[in-house]
Amino acid sequence: MFPFSARRVALCASLLLRFALSVVTCGTLAAGINPPVRETIAAAVTAGTPDEQREIILTLKSNPTPEAISWLNKWKEGAIFLNQDDAGSATALLLTGAPDADDSYATIKLSDGKPMLAADGSPVRINPKTVDFADTDSGLRRAMKEVADLAALADPDPEKRIRAIQDSAIGQNPDKLPALEALKRLEKNPKAQRALDESMAIIQLTSSEPAQRIEACNTLGSLRSLAARDIIKAMVSDSDAETDKETRSAANHALTEIETHIAAINAVGTAFRGLSLGSVLLVVAIGLAITFGLMGIINMAHGELIAVGAYTTYIIQNVFASGLKLSPFGVSIAIPGLNLQSGANLYFAVALPASFLAAALVGLLLERTVIRFLYRRPLESLLATWGISLVLQQLFRLIFGANNVQVNSPLWLSGNWTINDVVFGWNRVFVIVFAVAIIAVTWLVINKTPLGLLIRAVMQNRNMAACMGIRTERVNMLTFAFGCGLAGLAGAFLSQIGNVGPSLGQNYIVDAFMTVVVGGVGNILGTVISALGIGVADQTLQQYLGNPVTGKILVLGAIILFLQWRPAGLFVTRSRSLD
Amino acid sequence: MTSNPISSRIHGPILLVSAVFLVVVMPWLNSCGLIADFTLNLWGKYLCYGIMAVAIDLLWGFTGLLCLGQALFFSLGGYMMGMHLMLMIGKLGQYKSDLPDFMVFLGHTTLPGFWQAFHSFPFALAMVFLVPGLLALVFGYLAFRSRIKGVYFSILTQALTYGAALLFFRNDLLMGGNNGFTDFRTLLGSDLRIASTQRILYICTALLLVAVVAGCKWLTNSRFGLIQRAIRDSENRVLFSGYATANFKLFIFVTSAMIAATAGALYVPQVGIINPSEMTPEKSLEAVVWVALGGRGSLYGPVLGAVSVNALKSWASRAYPDLWLIILGGSFVLVVMFMPNGIIGIPAQFAAWAARRRNRDATTAAAPANRVTDP
Structure with a gap:
């Protein structure tokens, strides 16, 4: 049940954040929003071909603000609608207010937040069930994710930033290096700096220059990076001629360091x-x-x-x-x-x-x-x-x-x-x-x-x-x-x-x-020591055997043997009486 | 509990009559169609439990060792017999394989080494005695050597049973895991699903019960039995008189384990299933309940207890499924508190009560009665 509750809290937090963002973006139209972002998104939504759409979205990478991300999310969720006028040009619309009798909503334009008016000047109302929302395809979503990843790297919350930094190493994509290097120059948080070093080194493991690869191995070894373990392990076991001798020995060295660290973590965790x-x-x-x-x-x-x-x-x-x-x-x-x-x-x-x-x-x-x-x-x-x-x-x-x-x-x-x-x-x-x-x-x-x-x-x-x-x-x-x-x-x-x-x-x-029997009847200190002893023995056996039931059976056997050695338990109450 | 509640003059004939009734009359009535096959089968089960109860009584009532592991020995015996029966299914199983179904299901292609010999019935029969006997020997040796007794012995045997049940619940022990063994077909060439085979099994059970009761009667009345009871009443005095009490206890413990195992071996072909839930500490405690209810320290009391509690269970768990456990638990508390000698001890208890009353009536005027504070 432990992971569930933690996950639940994280989920709640992210939902809250999303809610807050949407309130900020929809509720207060006048409160200092950056019109160019809205316009860019509106342009992207209405652009003719998917390629054009992607191009426009990727321009957001230069300024990945939370606002832009929230608009992109709305787009992905299908909350942006397209209105074709008679001339065939499309406008990106948002719904607002409450539904009327036939489930239609009032609309505002995405580009400037003003109500959408039809050619005759009357406000346009649309029913979300009958009108198409702006669609996305996998290429678009990938572009959106690139922007979102960059935005996450700039997140003011250190924990989220660190998670984004760690995620950026997944896939070992060298294209992500410049952004990480730029961030490293600004980053003050020591944990985030460590994560940056780690992610950059992991990406550099794929570098074409051997010196850079060795350098990356050494960095990862000294950082005792858990994330890099599987990658380095694959490098070591990979007997391709591609990985030269020196790189492999550096990788080997890093792997030993990481595994020693893991053993230490496991020992402390087990205890x-x-x-x-x-x-x-x-x-x-x-x-x-x-x-x-x-x-x-x-x-x-x-x-x-x-x-x-x-x-x-x-x-x-x-x-x-x-x-x-x-x-x-x-x-x-x-x-x-x-x-x-x-x-x-x-x-x-x-x-x-x-x-x-x-x-x-x-x-x-x-x-x-x-x-x-x-x-x-x-x-x-x-x-x-x-x-x-x-x-x-x-x-x-x-x-x-x-x-x-x-x-x-x-x-x-x-x-x-x-x-x-x-x-x-x-x-x-x-x-x-x-x-x-x-x-x-x-x-x-x-x-x-x-x-x-x-x-x-x-x-x-x-x-x-x-x-x-x-x-x-x-x-x-x-x-x-x-x-x-x-x-x-x-x-x-x-x-x-x-x-x-x-x-x-x-x-x-x-x-x-x-x-109680192992501790020695009539002695509370004995109970304390035996409880802790049995607990640690149980967890240690479980760790080494990888099986809780076998561990438990062995502990029961060990207790029976232990009582051979000390039939009255750890602490014996001395007495001259016989029975 | 040491005194014989009914004089041996009366209970000798009663025993003989009930033995004849169980061994001869019941199967005869069944073959005449007066007792249903189902009922006879049920009684076969009760009598198996009765044998186990006698084994517990030998250990608890006569030697003072409360073992909470008797269900373990019982089901170990059952498992040994079950292994033979599983191999006798042959290709008739669901997977049409020489291997028992559960092994095919787990992806095995060859029979594990320790299963091979169970093709032979004499070997399986020997294992019924040897496996539980050896376990009892090793455990008993360790326990009695370090002078573990009283409640510690009970708690340790409980732990042993608990550990064994956990082990048998595992699939990789290759003993059927959760589901155990079932779907048996033949024993020694005769079909287990027809009434006449079941009748023969019932007769074997009844005969074994009579033999076990008679054997234990002989044992407990011998000089050995005297020392056994002396150990129960004051082990240290026996020890100081120069007897190696540990060896006596070990002998009784192993004997009792083997008796329980035999009962288990007869139980399995009659009930048709054996699984690890039969060997939990709760089952052992339940069997101890039968002994306590029937009356420990008398060899036929436990049989009476086993049969009556199980008959009550068959009825009450159908008539009052919600209240059955409350009835069982409650009656148990009452028996322990008010009937220390069980059902069999009621006449003696009544006689003692009547005698006290007579005494009090006689001395009412003379002196205030000495109140016994501790029952």
Whole structure:
């Protein structure tokens, strides 16, 4: 889902820009527009032959303004119409105003923006369905693209300019060199300068002079150009006599440099993805580290408590928007919506505490009704909670439907930083930050609050704690609810990066248990280290095997072997008691 | 759960009668046309599950090892039998090729080496025992050597099953991937689609069930069974008395895996399909439910549980498809909480309750009853 949201934003931006441009060009006719451009376009539209049309369009290359591009776009989209008068001369027209009864529009002339008048002086109205719009053919469109490319090179927005510079290298067309050289003399932005060097060098790789080719290879090597990799690779493997020895050795050298750089990028990227996957595991397992690790309850319904958190997030999102209609067991419930303007970005702040509370409440209920009878029978708590997990899954299906529900991420989660060719997605960064925050909170609660002191006392020696007057029943209840609340937080968090459906929890439950077992039961630091270790190992194997499932199977095998070496996990709670 | 709920004087004859009913009377009624072929086939499936449940009980009820990987051994046995059955289809498949259809579909032209030997039925039968047995041996050796027990053993077997299911879902394992094996034709020359073959398969299943129950009965009543129960109740004391508990557990684990695998091998020709969804951890947990519901620690309880839960499932998933999982999960919670000895333990539980009540009535005036806080 990551690329989609990024792409969506880019699309929105470009649409907005286009809209703004069209408003400027159509709406304010008097506001300082350059008449010659309009006239040139009008002349091009009405010119007799396609060749003439192209000639006229190509004259725009000397002054590729955004306005010219927007007119050309209108032409391509079919928004310019041709009006033949009785003498057979054509005029380029634009539609304006609202359609009348027979779908006709008032018209203005493209060349000067004045209303088009017929020979008798009455305004001309045309119906776009019956009148031909100005057509384009592939030659014309290519000429338009040449102009548009030049315009993009002069775009004031550095990012767009850089993209245009990078695109100009595609096809290695030497005709583009002069424009790039001209731009290089003016360019101030260091990133754009780098892109210019890169694009020019890529184009120069086709140069007929060997010295220039070698120079280009060296430049590309020192720039560690990713874009040039395939081209240089083709040069190296191409055993034609055409490429002389020296060029080939320079190309070889450049290729090694680029590939070393790619290996470094991949290593950093893998480590980063591993860290974020580890953080996901950590967030999912931290609640389990408390209910299973500290209390010794095998809660197979942990995954469903995660789903409770995720569905709570879903409900909160809809409450902030336009409300929600549910119909469990044939009873229809309508939850009213607040219709908040900025709800899409704000709801998550409310959803976090809400999902914690919802899952904690469900946990409290479970503890009071089922789990408290099974503290001494861990294997049976496993079975009973599995039964609960079946019931909860089916309840989700009955209430929210068997399909996944749609939870939108806030806008601030889509986007990324690119540092030295390594992409750091914001949602992955968010994952890591969230995990750190949750660990910090858990650590503080366990180690620095009175409740934490009681929890530790009861978990270490229940009978002794009871003798000291601690209400162990109550502590059990609160600890379990806290662990379940953390599962709810994990659910709110997973709803941002994955699908929310009835079997959401099932996908994570085996991993979560493995994480806690590997970390060493009863030790939160162990859980942290094992989650990050499993995450990085998983991503590294995936990178080398190119297959997520094999990687996962190998990780499971490695965990089983690891437990041979340390049967009680990474951190062993030392105790003299035997069972 | 250690005490025999019904005295052996009564349950001996009951067992004998039910064995005769399952092995002789049901097939006879079927051949007379009084029981539909479909019903007999369904019962064959239930009894396969029953055998698997006995295997779980041997491990869990008698040795205290809750294995969440029994479905893995069950379906491994099924896969071994399935490989033989796939090769027996011959050129009758959709692609009219000597290769199984899914291999033709994946673009293979020759039979992979490890498939060759499965042309022979005795070899396939040997593999039904050997493959799950070896897997259990290696895994059990590793697990028991490092003294992994209790819930850790459960979680590890769950992970093993999960990993194996992921592996079998892959096409490049050449075991049919997602769809598994299906469309079987013949076994040992007899057509699997006619009623008499299915009846013979049913009789084999029923006989195997009786044999497994009798064998386990003998084993658990022997000196070996005594040590087995001692390990369940206090492994450390057994260890300190000089027994190598790991070896005992390993033996039971491998035996139990092989029993489950045999059940799987009989299950496949009767049901006609085997795919990786049979070997997920959920299936293992479901089988554990049968044992818990029927009553663990007694060998016929699990059979009762397997048959009754599956019969309930056949009915409820048609009558109340939406509520079936809630019924199953809910009844499971209730059984774990209120009937620790399952269906088979109800009479004993009732007797104990009655006895307590009598006691209380007798001592009401004398002293306040000692409330048992922990059930």
